[in-house]
Amino acid sequence: MTQDALYDRLKAALPSDRSIVLVGLMGAGKSSIGRRLAKKLGLPFSDADAEIEAAAGQSIADIFAAHGEEEFRAGERKVIARLLAERHGVLATGGGAFMSEETRDRIAERGISVWLKADLDLLHKRTAHRTHRPLLRTADPRKVLSDLIDARYPVYALADVTVESRDAPHEEGVASVASALLRHLEQKRGSA
Secondary structure (H helix, E strand, O other): OOHHHHHHHHHHHOOOOOEEEEEOOOOOOHHHHHHHHHHHHOOOEEEHHHHHHHHHOOOHHHHHHHHHHHHHHHHHHHHHHHHHHHOOOEEEOOOOHHHOHHHHHHHHHHEEEEEEEOOHHHHHHHHOOOOOOHHHOOOOHHHHHHHHHHHHHHHHOOOOEEEEOOOOOHHHHHHHHHHHHHHHHHHHHHHO
């Protein structure tokens, strides 16, 4: 199947009342793949972290510093709930968003969750030179990522669809997500 045919079939199969919600750790590719997937499907794209910063009028790092992680997570839950209620499209969530049962329930009601699963080496490579991630502002960011993998991957595994995030061109990652989504939707339709 050509890529054009893949995206056409996925557009036809997508429920009009559900968003595609990308979950996974920082560096997995949620924003870059999400933005490109939305464009291919002609859907709006939202980045939850960018929306949180816009709503708060400050960066995530500043929110963490001024108010702490718990306050940030409360705001994150509200913003994601609003985004899911307001429009259907492609939504990239922050790495910790799916850890909230309330957010997982909201995503299950209004979306199709896609876990971009990446290994430690890839995540470390992609986040090594980024200074805007509060959880990685530590002497050993690789250890933090490893601990996050241990804590979060069992929860991310609850997502509707899992796609391996690889060190490959973005277009390959987008096509992998589209193929996995199409398989998921066709299987659901077949079992209905």
